Structure formats: structure tokens, C-alpha cells
Amino acid sequence: MPWDELKPRQFPAFDVELDGISRQTMEDHYKLYEGYAKKANECRRILNEFDYSEIEGNQVYSDLRAVSIDYTFALLGFKNHDLYFGHLGGEGGEPEGRFAELVEAEFNGVEKWQRAVKKAASSARGWVMVGYDLNDGSVFNYIMDTQNLWAVYNMCPVLAIDVYEHAYVRDFGATPDGRKQYVEAFFRNLDWDHVNRQLAQAEAAKHGADESGAREAPEFAPATG
Numbered sequence: 001m002p003w004d005e006l007k008p009r010q011f012p013a014f015d016v017e018l019d020g021i022s023r024q025t026m027e028d029h030y031k032l033y034e035g036y037a038k039k040a041n042e043c044r045r046i047l048n049e050f051d052y053s054e055i056e057g058n059q060v061y062s063d064l065r066a067v068s069i070d071y072t073f074a075l076l077g078f079k080n081h082d083l084y085f086g087h088l089g090g091e092g093g094e095p096e097g098r099f100a101e102l103v104e105a106e107f108n109g110v111e112k113w114q115r116a117v118k119k120a121a122s123s124a125r126g127w128v129m130v131g132y133d134l135n136d137g138s139v140f141n142y143i144m145d146t147q148n149l150w151a152v153y154n155m156c157p158v159l160a161i162d163v164y165e166h167a168y169v170r171d172f173g174a175t176p177d178g179r180k181q182y183v184e185a186f187f188r189n190l191d192w193d194h195v196n197r198q199l200a201q202a203e204a205a206k207h208g209a210d211e212s213g214a215r216e217a218p219e220f221a222p223a224t225g
């Protein structure tokens with residue numbers, strides 16, 4: 001399927017008053033998301049249009065290198081916010097459904113996961129991604145320092161906490177305590193149904209791969225002489 005331009009989506013979170021996160025913060029934040037879509041499209045278009053028979057490949061500096069790297073920043077800026085806005089506007093409360101089952105098993109209790117994810121939010125410079133691993137089916141909290149740094153392969157984000165200052169400074173101030181208050185507000189507005197929909201997609205992808213035999217180890221045939 002060929003690449004198609006990214007288009008910013010509309011989200012139910014913008015049709016309701018969030019608890020603690022102001023409309024102005026959300027509207028300003030949405031402009032960043034639109035900017036990431038625009039720049040991701042621009043980078044992808046440039047990468048598609050390069051003349052690869054002529055263009056320089058250079059690891060110190062080259063147009064190809066610069067645009068390739070910035071493309072990942074813009075693209076994940078789009079994807080990260082797509083999930084973030086998608087699961088705001090809910091009723092909050094305790095983790096529910098399949099997500100609660102998985103973190104209960106993984107973290108030996110939902111409360112321990114809650115403590116862990118909030119500490120991760122104090123330790124990250126950009127994002128905390130709670131992700132489902134397509135290889136082993138585990139759920140874990142991953143810290144990302146920027147839009148595109150420290151994500152790991154085959155981790156499907158199911159819950160995304162934006163801890164860049166733009167997400168909370170207007171409403172809570174630029175202090176560690178302000179960030180903690182924002183993270184509490186984030187969870188008060190979280191739509192657990194959306195988290196569980198993300199998780200259902202990820203589990204279905206793993207199931208599909210398992211069924212196709214993609215996870216099976218190659219048969220080991222002992223040497224015969």
C-alpha cells in the first residue's frame with residue numbers, strides 16, 4: 001500500500017471540558033500535532049523525490065541523513081499525539097478490562113503499575129508509553145526523551161502520557177509538582193475503553209503472527225553422518 005499524506009484527526013476530547021486540563025492547552029497542543037503532520041508529510045515527500053542515483057550519502061551531514069532523522073521526529077510527533085488525544089475525554093477511574101488484567105499479572109498488582117507509571121512520568125523528558133510487546137505479549141512502561149527517542153521495535157503503544165512541558169505548564173506550572181498534578185489530571189480524563197481498543201488491536205496482531213507461524217523457532221535438525 002503506497003504512502004498517503006497524514007491528516008490530523010478530530011477527537012472527542014475537544015468536545016468536552018476536561019478536568020484540570022484547559023481548553024486553551026488542548027487547542028495550543030493540537031496546533032503542534034497539526035505541525036507534526038505537515039512536517040512528516042513534507043519530509044516523506046522529499047525522501048520520495050530524492051534522486052538516489054545522485055544524492056550524497058554521508059554520515060556526518062547529508063540532506064538524506066538530516067531529512068531521514070527529522071522525519072522520525074515528525075512522524076512520531078504525529079503518532080504519539082494521535083494516541084494521546086484519542087484517549088482523553090473519558091471518565092478516568094481505575095484501569096479496566098483486558099488492560100487491567102495484563103498489568104495485574106505483569107506488575108503483580110494494578111496499584112504497583114500505577115505507582116510505576118507515575119514515577120516513569122516524573123523520569124521522562126518527553127513521553128511515557130505503556131506498550132504491548134508483539135513478541136512476548138507483555139505490557140511495560142517505556143520512557144521516551146523526545147518524540148522519537150528510546151521507543152523499541154514491536155512495542156505497540158496503548159497508553160501515551162505526554163510529559164513535555166507544553167502539555168501542562170499553562171495549567172499546572174513548570175515544576176516537578178506541577179507535572180505530578182498534571183499526570184493525576186491526565187488519569188482523571190483517561191478513556192479506558194480507548195486504551196482497551198488499542199490493546200485489542202495489538203493482541204490481534206500478535207495472535208495473527210502466532211497463527212501464521214511467524215513466532216515458531218526454526219526446526220533444528222541434528223547432523224547425521
Ligand SMILES: [Fe+2]
Binds near residue numbers: 032081166167
Ligand atoms: Fe505534546
